[in-house]
Each structure stands twice: as structure tokens, then as C-alpha cells.
Amino acid sequence: MKAVIQRVSEASVNIDGGETRTIGRGLMILLGIGRDDSLDDSSWLVRKIASMRIFENDEGRMNLSTSDIGGEMLVVSQFTLLASTRKGNRPSLDPAAAPEIAVPLYEAFISKLETSFDGTVLTGEFGASMRVSLVNEGPVTIIIDSKIRE
Numbered sequence: 644m645k646a647v648i649q650r651v652s653e654a655s656v657n658i659d660g661g662e663t664r665t666i667g668r669g670l671m672i673l674l675g676i677g678r679d680d681s682l683d684d685s686s687w688l689v690r691k692i693a694s695m696r697i698f699e700n701d702e703g704r705m706n707l708s709t710s711d712i713g714g715e716m717l718v719v720s721q722f723t724l725l726a727s728t729r730k731g732n733r734p735s736l737d738p739a740a741a742p743e744i745a746v747p748l749y750e751a752f753i754s755k756l757e758t759s760f761d762g763t764v765l766t767g768e769f770g771a772s773m774r775v776s777l778v779n780e781g782p783v784t785i786i787i788d789s790k791i792r793e
């Protein structure tokens with residue numbers, strides 16, 4: 644699994660031109676699920692994100708987690724994070740998991756995140772056409788890959 648996490652002062656996702664889900668200060672999480680990902684990847688990634696200290700303390704150092712600041716999280720599935728650009732100019736999406744694999748892992752990720760994190764967790768809708776808006780604070784953007792755990 645790959646996640647792009649962004650420290651935001653606000654973020655929202657509009658689903659199919661209808662419902663909009665909005666958070667204030669917290670994390671915008673774009674989540675990509677690969678064909679060889681498992682529940683272990685999901686659990687590891689949730690632990691990593693839930694405890695990530697990327698908010699500034701009183702001394703201006705990134706030393707506080709999203710829980711520490713009373714923040715929120717917005718999770719949006721994004722299979723294009725798994726795109727391969729090694730050949731040609733058209734990204735290959737073959738490394739991304741098919742929906743029958745990705746949906747249960749996406750739901751497991753959200754469920755574990757809701758259990759591990761004290762604040763609000765909102766989501767997009769898997770497979771829907773979505774418009775994502777955010778104000779990146781810092782800017783702070785971090786990429787985490789569950790296959791690289793060094």
C-alpha cells in the first residue's frame with residue numbers, strides 16, 4: 644500500500660458532484676492499494692499514520708501527532724498512486740489491485756484507522772469520481788510505502 648499524507652488546515656472531497664465531506668486541521672490521506680497488498684500492510688500503515696508526528700509544537704518543531712492536536716483525517720482511495728511509468732508515456736495501472744481485492748483492504752484500513760485514532764475520520768467513496776480540495780499546511784507532504792519498512 645502507498646499513502647500520500649498531507650498536513651492540511653482544511654480538506655474536502657466532493658463525491659460525484661453531490662455530497663461533500665470536509666475536515667479542518669489534520670491529515671489528507673490518499674491511499675493506493677496494490678495487487679500484492681494484505682491486511683498486514685493495512686495494519687502497518689495505519690499504525691504509522693496514526694502515530695506520525697508532523698504537527699509543530701510550541702517550539703516550532705514537528706513533534707505532535709494528529710491526535711495530539713485534536714485533528715481530523717480524510718481518506719481518499721487513489722489507485723493511480725500505484726501507476727508504473729517505467730515504459731512509454733502512458734502510465735500502466737497493472738500494479739493496482741482489482742476492486743475485489745482493493746475494496747476489502749480499503750475498508751479494513753478505514754476501520755483500523757477509526758479504532759486507532761481518537762478523532763474524526765471521513766472518507767471519499769471507493770471507485771467514485773471525486774474532486775479533492777485541500778490547503779496544505781507547511782507544505783508538508785509525506786509518501787509512505789508499506790513495502791519499504793526500513
